[in-house]
Amino acid sequence: MKNPWIDQITKRRQVLDIDKPFIKAHNHIYRSDPTRLLHEDLLPAPYLGFHNAPVVVLLANPGWDPDDYEMLDRPSIFQLALDNLNTEGGTPHFCLTEEFMNTPGNQWWQRRTAQLAADVGGHQVLAEKMLAIELHGYHSKSWSAPRANFPSQEFSFFLVREAIDRGALIITARCRDYWLAGVPELLSYENVIWETNSQRSAYLSKGNLSPEDYLKLVKAISG
Numbered sequence: 001m002k003n004p005w006i007d008q009i010t011k012r013r014q015v016l017d018i019d020k021p022f023i024k025a026h027n028h029i030y031r032s033d034p035t036r037l038l039h040e041d042l043l044p045a046p047y048l049g050f051h052n053a054p055v056v057v058l059l060a061n062p063g064w065d066p067d068d069y070e071m072l073d074r075p076s077i078f079q080l081a082l083d084n085l086n087t088e089g090g091t092p093h094f095c096l097t098e099e100f101m102n103t104p105g106n107q108w109w110q111r112r113t114a115q116l117a118a119d120v121g122g123h124q125v126l127a128e129k130m131l132a133i134e135l136h137g138y139h140s141k142s143w144s145a146p147r148a149n150f151p152s153q154e155f156s157f158f159l160v161r162e163a164i165d166r167g168a169l170i171i172t173a174r175c176r177d178y179w180l181a182g183v184p185e186l187l188s189y190e191n192v193i194w195e196t197n198s199q200r201s202a203y204l205s206k207g208n209l210s211p212e213d214y215l216k217l218v219k220a221i222s223g
Contacts, residue, residue: 001158004151005046005085005137011078015040015138018151023138026146035142039064043072043081045105046137046156049093053131055220056163059202060174064139065104077103096127115205120221129221131168133159135175135182145178157182164189169220173202193217 008016015023023038030036038061045062072078080094095105096113110123117123133156136146146153160183163170170186171193172179180186193213196202206214 001155003088004155005044006088007086009043009082009085014043016044016152019138022146022148022150026144029147030144033142036140036144038138038140040138042068042139043078043085044137044139045081045084045134046152047090047131047133047159048084048095049090049131050128051090051131051159051162052166053090053129054168054223055130055217056160056168056170057130057132057202057204058160058170058172058174058176058179059132059134060143061134061136062139063104063108064141067104068139071103071105090131092124092127093130093132094127096123096130098124112201112203112205116217116221119218125221129223131159131163135178143174145175149182153182161185167191169193169216171196171204171217173204174200 004016004018023040027037042064072081076099080091080097080099084091084094093109094100095103095109100106113123113126117126120126120129135156136150136153137156160170160179164183164185169191170189172186173196176194186192193209193216195210195213197208201208204217209217
């Protein structure tokens with residue numbers, strides 16, 4: 001499948017043309033709750049990591065922090081995020097890299113993977129071995145499922161099907177039912193971690209996964 005994100009996003013154009021009517025409709029529906037509005041002025045992040053990674057984490061959508069704007073004004077940070085969108089096959093999970101340290105995205109991922117990184121050799125290892133896929137790539141403070149799928153979501157579903165084909169370990173950290181509706185092949189796929197103790201926290205830790213699933217995750221990354 002052709003990646004719809006490649007060479008379509010710039011500082012002045014941060015919503016895909018195919019998604020614009022859906023984003024407008026979504027924001028109209030949730031106009032009374034600013035926390036649920038999708039921000040059209042932030043670089044989208046529908047995926048993070050190499051597309052052929054052995055571990056795939058399924059999430060909801062990128063969060064929103066007022067510091068994101070200042071962060072993305074830094075040319076090096078903006079370029080990392082843009083390269084993530086524009087590189088066929090993906091790039092290392094940049095939120096876990098040294099270059100992205102002390103940013104809101106880095107802090108979110110560091111907290112949720114601290115124990116795992118310690119057990120597999122550091123965050124740089126995770127950056128190379130983990131692909132995070134969002135149900136959609138647009139930022140909001142609070143999650144609200146789209147009333148209808150955005151066209152760009154088809155590429156996210158395609159990445160999950162590719163993960164199934166190569167036998168990757170898939171973790172439904174957020175929005176399990178929505179992912180299952182979008183990729184029904186998951187229902188018959190055996191290498192999935194379905195259950196976490198909290199679908200809200202998305203921690204990849206011993207406390208949020210069963211002992212057996214956590215060991216499975218460490219083994220998949222250590223490979």
